[in-house]
Amino acid sequence: MWGMIFGQAMQGIMNMYGAHQQGKQNASMYAFQARQDEENARAVSLETSLAEDTMRKQNRKQLGELEARLAENGLSGSTFDRVFSDSASNLEQDALNLRYEGQSRWRNYKNSAAMNRYGVTMSKVNARNAMWQAGLNSAVGAMSSYAMYNAGNAAAATKGTQSLDTKQAQNIMNYQQQYAPWTR
Numbered sequence: 752m753w754g755m756i757f758g759q760a761m762q763g764i765m766n767m768y769g770a771h772q773q774g775k776q777n778a779s780m781y782a783f784q785a786r787q788d789e790e791n792a793r794a795v796s797l798e799t800s801l802a803e804d805t806m807r808k809q810n811r812k813q814l815g816e817l818e819a820r821l822a823e824n825g826l827s828g829s830t831f832d833r834v835f836s837d838s839a840s841n842l843e844q845d846a847l848n849l850r851y852e853g854q855s856r857w858r859n860y861k862n863s864a865a866m867n868r869y870g871v872t873m874s875k876v877n878a879r880n881a882m883w884q885a886g887l888n889s890a891v892g893a894m895s896s897y898a899m900y901n902a903g904n905a906a907a908a909t910k911g912t913q914s915l916d917t918k919q920a921q922n923i924m925n926y927q928q929q930y931a932p933w934t935r
Contacts, residue, residue, distance in 0.1 A: 755896040763889020767882045774878015781870035788867060792860035799853025803846055810842035 817838055821831050 755900070756893045759889055759893040759896055763886055763892070766885035766889065770881030770885050771878055774874050774881065777874035778871045778878070781867045781874060785864045785867035785871065788860045788864035792857050792864065795853055795856045795860060799850060799857070802853070803850050806846045806849055810839075810846060813842060814839055 814835070818835060821827075821834060826834065
């Protein structure tokens with residue numbers, strides 16, 4: 752009997768330890784991924800900033816070359832202004848698209864890092880809950896083993912004898928027959 756109870760307790764301790772270790776492993780994995788996402792967000796921010804600066808320098812160079820070609824061809828006035836303005840707008844829009852794409856990627860990495868930090872928190876909470884659950888299951892199993900053992904001993908002790916309720920009912924019937932003849 753005590754061996755079964757001890758076995759239940761040991762199983763519970765092992766289950767609690769396993770739940771704790773699994774939670775630590777999950778939290779560690781989420782924390783690592785959050786750090787990676789933060790690093791990726793920083794890298795994207797730097798890359799985007801450098802790429803935008805490089806693109807703007809190239810745009811200024813292209814606009815200078817365009818201005819020189821237009822002047823060589825004798826274009827001036829409103830035609831020159833329209834062609835030059837359209838080209839400048841298109842080049843600026845390309846630079847802004849590059850910036851917004853980088854900001855979107857940066858935001859996605861930041862959101863992913865936040866979700867992974869939340870995963871760290873939830874892994875710790877789940878590990879704590881799993882430990883409690885394993886401990887409670889172990890205690891219930893030990894009490895159940897003890898109760899089954901006691902039920903088996905009680906049944907063996909009363910085998911061949913009347914139960915207390917049966918004896919009480921028999922005594923009541925004997926009393927009624929002896930002292931209350933009108934109940935017959």
